[in-house]
Amino acid sequence: MTAGSVEERESLRPLDLLKYDGPLYVKNLGGTKIVHDDNKGNQLILGPNGSDSDLAMLPLDVARNPGFQKIWRAGQVLVSKDEEMEEALRIVEKNIIQQEKTRAEGIQAQVQPSANTKSVTPTDCLAGGCTQKVYQNAQQAANTPPLCPVHQGRASEYIMTVTQAEDGTDKTVWTSIG
Numbered sequence: 001m002t003a004g005s006v007e008e009r010e011s012l013r014p015l016d017l018l019k020y021d022g023p024l025y026v027k028n029l030g031g032t033k034i035v036h037d038d039n040k041g042n043q044l045i046l047g048p049n050g051s052d053s054d055l056a057m058l059p060l061d062v063a064r065n066p067g068f069q070k071i072w073r074a075g076q077v078l079v080s081k082d083e084e085m086e087e088a089l090r091i092v093e094k095n096i097i098q099q100e101k102t103r104a105e106g107i108q109a110q111v112q113p114s115a116n117t118k119s120v121t122p123t124d125c126l127a128g129g130c131t132q133k134v135y136q137n138a139q140q141a142a143n144t145p146p147l148c149p150v151h152q153g154r155a156s157e158y159i160m161t162v163t164q165a166e167d168g169t170d171k172t173v174w175t176s177i178g
């Protein structure tokens with residue numbers, strides 16, 4: 001690694017946030033998708049490292065969230081204020097727009113309802129000791145931790161990691177950060 005690399009020059013540590021409130025960028029260094037939602041409107045979605053969505057703007061509130069700081073300290077993400085990241089991000093956004101265009105064209109060409117979005121699988125409520133079953137469709141399961149109505153207020157205490165199962169489907173694991 002050369003002395004001029006982005007990693008060495010501009011990478012930040014959680015403590016650096018105490019004296020910084022400008023724009024932040026985050027890059028996923030791991031092989032799993034990272035989704036972080038604090039249920040206050042701050043959402044971060046990062047594709048696996050090497051994918052064209054492994055870089056994103058980092059909302060300051062997410063950067064300050066203890067759950068996010070845990071994966072930050074663990075070295076799973078690189079946080080930077082470097083303008084080079086901003087330039088890279090513009091290229092990422094261009095790719096995403098192109099992808100969505102391609103996807104929309106594909107949907108037009110082949111209207112086929114996905115079985116995944118309709119299936120509702122009962123899951124145990126995440127809250128410790130709770131025996132309630134939670135019913136979520138695939139879209140809800142990809143965005144919201146399975147919590148019964150009593151425990152729904154605890155959603156921000158969980159962080160989601162999505163890994164690819166052997167059959168190619170996404171496998172979602174919720175971890176408590178409390």
Ligand SMILES: [Zn+2]
Nearest residue numbers: 125130148151
């Ligand atoms: Zn519950």
